[in-house]
Amino acid sequence: MxxxxxxxxxxxxxxxxxxxxxxxxxxxxxxxxxxxxxFQNKQEHISLVNYATLVQDPYYLQVLWRTIKLSLLTVLACLVFGYPVAMYMAQASSKMRGIVTFLIIAPHLVSVVIRNFGWVILLGEKGLINNVLMQAGLIDKPLRLMYNELGVVIGLTDSFMVYMVLAIATSMYQIDVSLYKAAGILGAGKLRTFLNVVVPMTLPGMLAGSTLVFSLSMSSFVTLALMGGTSVKVLPVIAYEKIMTELNWQLGASISFLLLFSTVALVTLFTRLVETKRYKEVFSS
Amino acid sequence: MSRKFSPLGIIAFIVVLFVISPLLVVIPTSLTSVKYLSFPPIGFSLQWYSKIWDRPEFVDSFLFSLELAALTAVIATLVGTMSGLALHKYRFRGSGTVNGLLLSPLTVPALIIGIAVLLFFTRIGLAGTFTGLLLAHVLISVPYVVRLVLTGLSSFDYTLERAAYIMGAKPLRVFIDITLPILKPAVMSGMIFAFLTSFDNVTVSLFLVSPTTTTLPLAIFSHMQESLDPLVASISALVILLSLVFIIILERVYGLDRLFGSNSHSH
CATH class of the missing domain: 1.20.5 (Single alpha-helices involved in coiled-coils or other helix-helix interfaces)
Structure with a gap:
């Protein structure tokens, strides 16, 4: 040297x-x-007791399943509501695109605690939604819109929408406009163009957005605590309880790794499935 | 295709409204005259703003959060800018690995980082200390700074530096007069983003605060779990306005879209 x-x-x-x-x-x-x-028991000896508990006690499998289910619902909600926004952004004038991008990202830079508090105002018993529905005479008594799984999915969807929209929009921007023309010349209608051109081209964006939203939802704690109340138990919540309330650090540590491992495993599995199945050629580019 | 009021535009408008409504409703709610949360708010008063001053836990935690976020921003910016420069300017064998390592805290959920840091810091006696909390905040902020600085450097023309050397400038002078001005937008956005990352954080702080070192988001979090009153609205409204100032600076200096260009999580 x-x-x-x-x-x-x-x-x-x-x-x-x-x-x-x-x-x-x-x-x-x-x-x-x-x-x-x-991998230690309470006496700090090497042991598999924590993982054995997680596998054998059906309670933990139920909690794992609930965590996965709520994360999948959040991904679905983000896809359904985020896709049109990304499509709009791709078609809009650069000024409108800038405004929408700013409005989607900006709330994300305010603490999640405050955004969740806003949802409490909107979804509460005397909140906007219940007030409107009561005034319209559609319901007699307030609906329970939070402190349950619905509240959690609403809160998580709000938190992570930005990632889905931006991921899809990025792949949407890359579509060559002449492709639409070509599809039109070949006689494809709007729906057909959408299904055969737009959807396959944006699949990588949808996949990237979905895996990100899924991973983030799996490990969310604050929204679960504030909008799920005490009844919605997911892995992050019980990991917190084991460590901070029950002081069972060994079990808490193993729950953390169960969370990490199941998230990585599911994301990998899902990615493999999508990539190898149908649209392989889209991803190879 | 710029028809106004296209169906797509309407859906986009509704979704944007969905995302910003939780922040929009906080401000009118803070001006209510009743003791419970309702929307639309009832009456008008500024009582919930004057009540903040009767609650030292909120005032103290606000000042504490500001201090913590400012220190985090300064340290993370220094540490992150140094790393970014090292990685880009002196490409060495393994610099790709080091880069990946530096960004790796972003791939592990904040909750698990919080748990790991709490248990480890308890072992080495840093749990519940200001230093421990500060270190954890620096850890989660540095990756953002590194990434922003690397992006800022990607189009950096090193012949400018070489030219300055040939003209006889000393290394420090070259750095201050040539390198830093070009990197300024990236470094400044990195600093603001680090500030906001620390100021907004709940999940990592949750495990590391002590009764004397509580951050504002955590004070709000704890208060919300016990009671829901318009007091939280007035505090939140102030935080939203403060954040808005930083967000607008970020938008002007760097652009939010570029900031979120590649995947970044902050939870």
Whole structure:
């Protein structure tokens, strides 16, 4: 190694040192520490007791299933409502596109606690929706719109919509406009063009958005606590309870890894399924 | 295809309304004169704003959050900018791996980072301390700064630096007069984004605060679990206005769309 290259290398190492130190001390070591802890019993001996509990007790499987179900519903809601927004953004003038992008992203930079509080105002017993429905005479007594699974899905959809919209919009922007013309010349109607051109072309965006929204929903805690009340138990909520209330750190650590592992496994499985099944050629580009 | 009021436009309008309505309703609700939450709000008064000052936990946690977020922003910006420069300027064997490592905290849920840091910091005696909380906030903010700086550097022309060296400028002078001005938008947005990441955070803080070091979002979170009154609305309205200032600066300096261009999570 020449003198100048060595000096360059030394500068690079010095510049990176603080970040690597933070990463090691506040991320890598803590993660390894709780991984070890998840394989320990309460007496801190190596044991599989935590994972055995998670697999054998049907309670935890129910909670896992509820976590997956609510995350899938959130993905579905984000897809259904986010897709038209992305389509609109692709067609709109650059000014409207800018406005919509700003309005979709900006709320995301305000704390989730405050956004959830806004939902409490809207969905509560004396909230906007119940007031409107009561005034219109459609219902006699307030509907229960939160502190249940519905409230959770509404809160999560609001939180993660931005990722779905931006992911789909990105792939929408890449569609060559002449493709629409070509489809039209070949005699395809609007619906056919949409199904055979637009949908396949935006599939990578939908997949990217879905996996992101799914992963984020799986590990959401704040929205679950504020809009799900005490009745909606999901993995993040019981991990919190085990660690902060019951002080069973070993079991809490293993629940964290169950959450991490099931999320990664499902996302991988889903990606494989979509990529190998039908639209392989779309993804290979 | 710029027809006004197309069906697609109407759906887009409704979804945008859905996303911004939780923030919009907070401000009128904070001006209510009754003791419970209702929408549309009943009456008009500023009582819920004056009541904030009777609740030291909110005032203190607000000041604490500001302090924590400001420190986090400064440290994360320094650390992240240094790393970004090192990774881009001095491409060395393994720099790709280091880059991936630096961004890796983004791929692990904040909840799990919070749990891991709490258990590990308890072991080494940092749990419940200000240093512990600050370190955790720096950890979750640095990846954003690194990414922004790398994006800012991607079109950086190093011949400018070389030209300055040839003209006889010292390395520090080159950095201050050439490199920094070009990187300024990326570094500034990185700093604001780090500030907001820290200021908004609940999930990681949740595990690391102590009675004397509570952040504002966590104080609101705890209060909301016990009672729901318009007091939260007045505090939230102030936070929304403050955040809006930063959001508008970000939009002007960098552009929110570019900020979210590649996938970024903040939960």
């Amino acid at each position: 020449s003198e100048s290259r060595r000096r360059k290398m030394r500068t690079a190492v010095l510049l990176l040192a603080p970040a690597v130190a933070v990463l090691l001390g506040v991320f890598v070591l803590p993660m390894l520490y709780i991984l070890l802890m998840s």
